Amino acid sequence: MTPARERNRKGAGDRLRPEILSAAASLVAEGGADALSLRAIARRAGVTAPAIYAHFKDIDAVRNAVVAETFSELADWLARGAQDRTDPVDRLRATCRAYVDYGFRNPRQYAILFSTPFELPDLESPKSLATMQGGNAFAILLDAIKACVDAGRSRSTRIEDDAAAVWLALHGYVSLTAALPDFPWPPTDTLLDNMIDRLAQLS
Amino acid sequence: MTPARERNRKGAGDRLRPEILSAAASLVAEGGADALSLRAIARRAGVTAPAIYAHFKDIDAVRNAVVAETFSELADWLARGAQDRTDPVDRLRATCRAYVDYGFRNPRQYAILFSTPFELPDLESPKSLATMQGGNAFAILLDAIKACVDAGRSRSTRIEDDAAAVWLALHGYVSLTAALPDFPWPPTDTLLDNMIDRLAQLS
DNA sequence: TGTACATCAGTGAACGCGCGTTCACTGATGTAC
DNA sequence: TGTACATCAGTGAACGCGCGTTCACTGATGTAC
Numbered sequence: 001m002t003p004a005r006e007r008n009r010k011g012a013g014d015r016l017r018p019e020i021l022s023a024a025a026s027l028v029a030e031g032g033a034d035a036l037s038l039r040a041i042a043r044r045a046g047v048t049a050p051a052i053y054a055h056f057k058d059i060d061a062v063r064n065a066v067v068a069e070t071f072s073e074l075a076d077w078l079a080r081g082a083q084d085r086t087d088p089v090d091r092l093r094a095t096c097r098a099y100v101d102y103g104f105r106n107p108r109q110y111a112i113l114f115s116t117p118f119e120l121p122d123l124e125s126p127k128s129l130a131t132m133q134g135g136n137a138f139a140i141l142l143d144a145i146k147a148c149v150d151a152g153r154s155r156s157t158r159i160e161d162d163a164a165a166v167w168l169a170l171h172g173y174v175s176l177t178a179a180l181p182d183f184p185w186p187p188t189d190t191l192l193d194n195m196i197d198r199l200a201q202l203s
Numbered sequence: 204m205t206p207a208r209e210r211n212r213k214g215a216g217d218r219l220r221p222e223i224l225s226a227a228a229s230l231v232a233e234g235g236a237d238a239l240s241l242r243a244i245a246r247r248a249g250v251t252a253p254a255i256y257a258h259f260k261d262i263d264a265v266r267n268a269v270v271a272e273t274f275s276e277l278a279d280w281l282a283r284g285a286q287d288r289t290d291p292v293d294r295l296r297a298t299c300r301a302y303v304d305y306g307f308r309n310p311r312q313y314a315i316l317f318s319t320p321f322e323l324p325d326l327e328s329p330k331s332l333a334t335m336q337g338g339n340a341f342a343i344l345l346d347a348i349k350a351c352v353d354a355g356r357s358r359s360t361r362i363e364d365d366a367a368a369v370w371l372a373l374h375g376y377v378s379l380t381a382a383l384p385d386f387p388w389p390p391t392d393t394l395l396d397n398m399i400d401r402l403a404q405l406s
Numbered sequence: 407t408g409t410a411c412a413t414c415a416g417t418g419a420a421c422g423c424g425c426g427t428t429c430a431c432t433g434a435t436g437t438a439c
Numbered sequence: 440t441g442t443a444c445a446t447c448a449g450t451g452a453a454c455g456c457g458c459g460t461t462c463a464c465t466g467a468t469g470t471a472c
Binding site: 007008009010011012013016047048050051054 | 413414415416417418
């Protein structure tokens, strides 16, 4: 029945944890948030359901871990998408395009990032960007805009505000086009570049 | 057990349908999309579950009807929010603020609008704006921008594109701030007005 | 080098739950005669 | 005006399902002596 999986050796119980997470990730990729049940994860990981409780408190803990992993996957994707750009405007545009690209290629993973209001963080309101969900991804965007300003290519005077505006627009684009695919959207490139130019105040 | 509800008279079976929809709407308002089960709707409507099948093919048909109703509620809200503005720029801004306002006041209703890729429409690809989900709301936005252009207050040359950009930004704003409430977002008014000014190319 | 044992990584059965959907039915009520 | 009856608006029981979580357990394996 269950696909053969050999039990971890004695000290190696921790090895199941990443297997659980990658099983969960593949379920999300195929079926979206609704496919993410504890039992389905266990089945895919080749393990019985109670085994998961050794690694996560409950199903919400698994979901949160999946979301956190997906956020950092997104951040990696953004960084990699812009890594070889030296011109700051190029880099900003490449970052934004990578963002949209990630959303298009992984619509279900992208959707879980913003599907729920999140639990309060473990620490008592650190509110620092780095520890926030999505903070890493935002930081990359912020840096890219900062570089444009430093190079005199953007007129932005409130960089954080404008970076937030760009993020909102990117998210809106990914999210709305996914939800209403039949809507007569303008072609991606012009729409996107125009939005970036204006919101980041490129010149 | 079930709250007293008297059975409709013989010709009046159709009266249950709106009761089902408003029961469903109130469930969404309180518990979001996940609270929308056929049995929960039946309970709230004071009716047994099978009674719903006289009015809807299955649970998805109910969901779709709720989404459609919510979209037109949003369109009404936008129209009402801007009805007394005569200056076109004022009208556009009021429309946008009404959009965001709707999302803030009714986060769960707003969320179901864009939570799922929708079923294909009944007719064979009419693709006209009016028949699309969200088409009414978009048309209101489009008109508001058009009026700005006609009055020489917007430099937009591709009105549809820019209207789409504004919509994407508004949606991004509502959706992201709802999903990441702890993020240090800039204050609503400045952020929103700046985005509108730039995307709609107001002068 | 051999063995007893504690520990560890899971298993398997069971619980109660809410779900969507089907089916045969009931009882009130409008209508035809 | 009275009555038989067909229709209509639901009901109530049942189905099979997957879910999250608990509990007592098992069997392999590293470790202490």
